[in-house]
Amino acid sequence: MPFLLSEAVDADFDRLMEIQFAAFGQTGDSPREPFMDWIYPNADTPSGKAAARDRTLKSLRSDHTATFLKVTNTDTGDIIGGAKWNVYEKKPEPKRVEVNSFEGEEREYAELVLGVFYRRRHEHVTADGPYLFLDIMFTDPKHQRRGVGTKLLKWGVERADEMGVEILLEATQFGRHMYEQNGFRVTEHVVVQVPDKWAYKPTLQYFIMRRPPVEKVHLG
Numbered sequence: 001m002p003f004l005l006s007e008a009v010d011a012d013f014d015r016l017m018e019i020q021f022a023a024f025g026q027t028g029d030s031p032r033e034p035f036m037d038w039i040y041p042n043a044d045t046p047s048g049k050a051a052a053r054d055r056t057l058k059s060l061r062s063d064h065t066a067t068f069l070k071v072t073n074t075d076t077g078d079i080i081g082g083a084k085w086n087v088y089e090k091k092p093e094p095k096r097v098e099v100n101s102f103e104g105e106e107r108e109y110a111e112l113v114l115g116v117f118y119r120r121r122h123e124h125v126t127a128d129g130p131y132l133f134l135d136i137m138f139t140d141p142k143h144q145r146r147g148v149g150t151k152l153l154k155w156g157v158e159r160a161d162e163m164g165v166e167i168l169l170e171a172t173q174f175g176r177h178m179y180e181q182n183g184f185r186v187t188e189h190v191v192v193q194v195p196d197k198w199a200y201k202p203t204l205q206y207f208i209m210r211r212p213p214v215e216k217v218h219l220g
């Protein structure tokens with residue numbers, strides 16, 4: 001199947017959101033990723049999807065470090081995968097956590113977990129200068145394991161190698177192997193600890209991974 005990698009344009013984001021939510025939805029026996037629901041509430045509904053699209057586009061317009069890529073099947077014209085990369089000049093300010101879409105205990109829980117998530121992200125940036133960060137990646141579940149994810153990953157790997165800088169990312173269990181195949185190593189297996197009152201909720205865990213800078217060899 002012929003795949004084309006290119007930068008996404010505004011008109012692509014309805015389809016990109018559809019794939020994003022399908023990819024992070026319930027898979028087999030694993031529960032649905034709750035992060036998506038907190039960041040993009042009601043994404044199962046048309047208005048929730050439209051809000052997610054508008055939020056994504058708004059944040060891209062105000063973020064000169066971000067590039068949103070898509071992979072298209074050139075036989076059908078369908079977009080089948082997407083990824084957002086950030087090329088940072090220096091460590092960004094820590095993200096503020098506010099989950100306005102939920103109330104009460106559910107909001108308290110979401111803010112605690114997202115707080116851990118963003119704090120760990122910030123603490124793991126050790127580079128003094130530039131580095132690359134993979135913010136999100138997804139492949140349409142109907143087209144997984146055909147090399148789409150690897151193509152989206154290679155874009156960042158090639159840039160990082162040209163710049164001689166490291167890449168940082170957070171991996172789910174589904175992405176981990178692909179990253180390892182491309183030179184990433186797990187720096188931390190994060191298992192989010194919550195108070196006993198939320199012991200009934202599924203344990204949230206993920207991997208912080210990095211790919212060290214490739215040394216440039218200067219000849220002559």
Ligand SMILES: CC(C)(COP(=O)(O)OP(=O)(O)OC[C@H]1O[C@@H](n2cnc3c(N)ncnc32)[C@H](O)[C@@H]1OP(=O)(O)O)[C@@H](O)C(=O)NCCC(=O)NCCS
Nearest residue numbers: 023137138139144145146147148149150171172175177178
């Ligand atoms: C992670 C993801 C983007 C990979 O996309 P993909 O297009 O399937 O990736 P590739 O076809 O390039 O596969 C690369 C490797 O990933 C691993 N992999 C991909 N899907 C897998 C699965 N369902 N189970 C186990 N390993 C898997 C395999 O090692 C695969 O290589 P192989 O087929 O040679 O064994 C995709 O599984 C996805 O969208 N997952 C849900 C969202 C997510 O977890 N995103 C990543 C956040 S870190």
